[in-house]
Amino acid sequence: MLVGLMQPFKQPTDLAKQIAIQAQSKGIDILYINPSAVDEEDNTVSGLMLHGDTWENVEKDLPEIIDVSVFCLKAKRKIKYLQQHAYLTEDGKHRISKENVQEMLHKDQQLQTYAIPTSRCKTFSIIKGFLLKYNKVVVRPIYSSPGENIYKIEQVDTDTFVVSHQKSKVKLTLKETFSYFQDMISNHSYIVQKYIPSKTEQGEPFNCRIHVEKNKEGKWTIVQKYIRVGTGQLVSxxxxQGVVTFDASMFLKLKFFEDAPAVENHLDTMALHIAKKIEKTRKKELVTLGFDIGIDQDKNLFLFEAISAPDTSLLEEKVAQLRTDYYAYLVKQHTRPFPKKHM
Incomplete structure (x- = not known):
């Protein structure tokens, strides 16, 4: 069975090679493809297949199953075409923004404890309202990589505010704070959120990254969870800017002692429940997700980010094993007849 692996890079990544090797042992051939190589005229694609240790150029009919990286969704015309001719693991429909994911959690009675009070902020008055209510807030762009361009604002008194960003901190007046943020939020899409203090004993921000994948039964499973600490950073x-990673179990034992097993179990349960909720909300079965989760001193959990394409550099072999198991599952489940010729 031929399965397509669509990624934005011209040359296959290390993960792609791992997937191709492990897929072969399960009777699946991987065709590495780029959106630009899809021929809409005759329903074929030029791609690469691994032979031995070498990727070789080939031309094939479109695979009936294509694992699509979210970074390929910019090729909207190609994706729309492929939807008519193959099963795609990602089609870009009903994607959930940082703002929407918090709304989704807030509306779910079982998951609302993980939500962070959030609002779109097109004017500084929205930020000011959040400051009056919570005293400390974060302002972050809706569309950005996890952890990037996040600002923390703390109101000290009626005319004094402390703004923190990455490794810097500055004290500003109300007028200066307004000027600092107004142009930024009026020209780009930002949200404001209640600040969640997820910090180490040394005061450095941390979160728990949980990577989930589908398994051979088509069910979500946790690949790995690890703690990411922003060394010398002030917000996230x-x-x-420099992140140090730690094994989650070890970190939680050092921080929460005898309560660590309960916190770890809660993290696992939370991640799997939210993964299912995202699929239900999007009306789409997905193959991979990542979550950045904050943990406060009272051991409460909060979802900071839901990530469509989590970094795999620390766990390529595990991801390749599960990904190819899931391909085998899809091959067995896949019965939809797709046309072989362009209609």
């Missing part, structure tokens, strides 16, 4: 772990 940002990889570009």
């Amino acid at each position: 772990p940002n990889s570009q």
Whole structure:
């Protein structure tokens, strides 16, 4: 059986090679493809297949199953075409923004405890209202990589505010704070949220990254969870500013002692429930998700980010194993007849 692996890179990644190798042992051939290589005239695609240790150029009929990276969704015309001719693991429909995911949690009685009070902020008055209510808030762009361009604002008194960003902190007046943020939020899409203090004993921000994948039974399973600490940072772990990772079990034992097993179990349950909720909301079965989860001193959990394409660099072999198991599951389940010729 031929399965397509669509990624935005011209040359296959290390993960793609791992997937191709493990797929072969399960009777599946992987065709590595780029959106630009799809020929809409004759329903074929030019791609690469792994032979031995070498990727070789081939031309094939479109695979009936294609694992699509979210980074390929910019090729909207190609994706729309492929929807008519193949089963796609990601089609871009009903995607959920940082703002929408909080609304989704808030409306669900079982999941609302994980939600963070959030509002779109097109004017500074929205931020000011949140400050009056919560005293400390974060302002973040709706569309950005996890942990990037996040600002923390703390109101000290009626005319004094402390603004923190990455490794810097500045004290501003109300007028200066207004000027600092007004242009930013009026020209780009930002949200304001209640600040959740997820910090180490040294005061550095941390979150728990949980990576989930589908397994051979088509069910969500946790690949790995690890703690990301923003060393020397003030607001949120940002990889570009330096992040140190720790095994989640070890970190939780050091921080919460005998309560660590309960916190870890809660993290697992939360991630699996939210993954199912996102699929239900999107009306689409997905193959991979990542979650950045905050934990406050009272061991309450909060969803900071839901990530469509979590980083796999620390766990490529595990991801490849599960991904190819899921391909085998899809091959067995896949019965939809797709036309072989362009209609």
